[in-house]
Amino acid sequence: MIKVGIVGGAGYTAGELIRLLVNHSKVALDFVYSTSNAGNYIYEVHQDLLGVLDLKFTDTVNPEVDVLFLCLGHGNSKKFLQENSFSLTTKIIDLSNDFRLNNDAVFQEKEFVYGLPELQKEAIKKANNIANPGCFATAIQLALLPLAKQDLLKSSVHVNATTGATGAGISPSETTHFSWRDNNFSVYKVFTHQHLGEINENLSSLQKGFSEELFFIPNRGNFSRGIFASIYLEFDKSIEEAFKLFEDFYKDAKFTYVSKTPIHLKQVVNTNNCFLHLQKHNNTLLITSVIDNLLKGASGQAIQNMNLLFGFKETEGLQLKATSF
Numbered sequence: 001m002i003k004v005g006i007v008g009g010a011g012y013t014a015g016e017l018i019r020l021l022v023n024h025s026k027v028a029l030d031f032v033y034s035t036s037n038a039g040n041y042i043y044e045v046h047q048d049l050l051g052v053l054d055l056k057f058t059d060t061v062n063p064e065v066d067v068l069f070l071c072l073g074h075g076n077s078k079k080f081l082q083e084n085s086f087s088l089t090t091k092i093i094d095l096s097n098d099f100r101l102n103n104d105a106v107f108q109e110k111e112f113v114y115g116l117p118e119l120q121k122e123a124i125k126k127a128n129n130i131a132n133p134g135c136f137a138t139a140i141q142l143a144l145l146p147l148a149k150q151d152l153l154k155s156s157v158h159v160n161a162t163t164g165a166t167g168a169g170i171s172p173s174e175t176t177h178f179s180w181r182d183n184n185f186s187v188y189k190v191f192t193h194q195h196l197g198e199i200n201e202n203l204s205s206l207q208k209g210f211s212e213e214l215f216f217i218p219n220r221g222n223f224s225r226g227i228f229a230s231i232y233l234e235f236d237k238s239i240e241e242a243f244k245l246f247e248d249f250y251k252d253a254k255f256t257y258v259s260k261t262p263i264h265l266k267q268v269v270n271t272n273n274c275f276l277h278l279q280k281h282n283n284t285l286l287i288t289s290v291i292d293n294l295l296k297g298a299s300g301q302a303i304q305n306m307n308l309l310f311g312f313k314e315t316e317g318l319q320l321k322a323t324s325f
Contacts, residue, residue, distance in 0.1 A: 001028045002310060003064070007080060008071035009034040009057055012166050013095050015046040016299035017069055022053055024303070024317030026310070027067075035059045063087055067306055070094040074194075081108060091309050092129040093302050099131035100198045115305040117314070118142060118253050119202060124308045132305065135297025136161055136218060137195040139229045141202055142256055142274045143289040146249035147233075148206035155234035156212050162219040163227045163293055186220045193218050226265040227293045235285035242278050242285055250276075254314045255296060255304070265290050271320045272300035295320070 004021055006014050009032035021029050032042055038059035043050040045057075063086045070077045070092065077098040086092070092110065099105055099112035106112070113127035114120065116138065124130065133141070140159055147153050162185075193216055204210045221228075235242065246258045256274045263275045272295045279286040291297050300318055307316050 002026060002066035003028055003030040003062070004067050004069070005031045005033065005062060005065040006069045006071060007033040007061070008073075008076075009042070010037050010045050011071055012294055013298045013302075014069075014071040016294045017071065017302065018042065018046060018049065018053065020299060020303050020317050022049075026312050026316060027306075029053070029055065030062050030065050031058050031060075033058055033061055061086075063090070065090055067091045067093065067309070069302060070096065072096055074098065078107060081110075091127075091306075093132055093305055093309075094130065095132045095298055095302055097134060097194055097198075099129070100133065100137075102201055105131065114198070114202065115301065116141060116202065117301075117304055117308060118250065118256055119145060119206075121308060124305055125311075127309060130302075130305045130309065132298065132302045134195040134198060135163065135227060135291070135293040136193065136216075136229070137198045138297050138301065139227045139274065139289045139291045140195070140199055140216070140231065142291075143229060143231045143276060143287040144199075144203060145206060146246045147235075148203045148210065149249060150245060151207050152235065152237075152245075153203065153207055153210055153212055153233065157214045157231060157233045159214065159216045159229060159231045160219065161216070161227055161229035162221040164221055164223045164225040166225045166294055182222055184220075184222050187217055188220060190217055191215060223265075225292055225294050226269045227289075227291050227297060228265050229289040231287045231289065232284050234283055235280070236283060239278060239280040239285075242280065246276060246278065255300075255318070263288055263290050267322055268292055268296070269322055270295070271322050272296045272304060272318045273322075 004027050034057040037057040074096045077094045077096045110129050112129045112131040113123050115130035116133045250256045255272050259277045263277045268290045269292050274291045277288045307314050
């Protein structure tokens with residue numbers, strides 16, 4: 001059994017991590033760190049864990065844990081690691097954007113590997129520290145990696161993607177308020193979303209010289225969880241060739257599937273899956289991609305990375321089923 005610590009334990013991603021870890025056969029939850037909730041039972045915040053977990057939040061850490069999950073706001077992971085030391089054998093999985101870009105991948109002599117298993121599973125297996133991908137970045141990259149691998153990103157890429165309210169985190173704001181979100185829809189960070197950096201870097205790692213512009217319009221949806229992304233670009237091959245290209249690329253992927261029929265969000269919510277569907281219109285290829293932003297877009301993928309780091313079965317603790325209704 002490996003010992004696990006979680007920092008930033010009161011948020012949505014930490015709650016999902018705890019739910020997964022308490023049912024993971026290879027781990028023991030050592031501590032859940034939250035300065036604002038220290039001394040309170042975890043089930044008082046993550047209320048569905050009543051009767052499941054009899055552990056309290058703490059404001060101290062065990063520096064000898066085998067793996068540390070950082071579930072902090074963007075910019076706070078670096079600060080936390082500057083203020084807290086851990087064993088040289090402790091592996092770190094960061095769920096913020098602090099270490100995702102190449103220029104940020106080395107910090108305090110720690111090297112962070114970008115943790116998208118479908119892109120670089122073998123590198124993850126050999127790593128000590130993981131920068132978990134962003135939720136939008138996961139959905140969008142999984143829709144484009146097979147094309148980049150074959151140097152087929154030859155035009156501007158247009159992305160329209162909608163996320164649920166949990167994508168904004170647990171801290172309340174004007175645009176997460178129920179009375180604002182309900183029966184509402186809006187765009188934000190148009191063409192400037194922070195996940196564009198990691199997307200462009202990784203597409204360029206597969207397709208050398210990739211320089212086409214990626215026009216990304218993120219939307220806020222009036223639902224709790226999930227991402228539905230529609231991506232289109234010029235494509236001069238047949239739809240049959242497109243499907244074969246995607247199916248070959250993901251033939252060994254444990255959680256990414258190509259569907260011959262149109263997809264929808266409920267197929268993947270509450271799972272670690274990504275479903276992809278392809279359509280062709282004249283010379284344009286449309287790729288739709290759906291994930292659960294809290295699982296494949298955050299905590300589920302973090303567990304997937306942990307499994308790879310420690311040589312566990314990749315699907316361990318992630319045998320989850322979607323709720324159809």
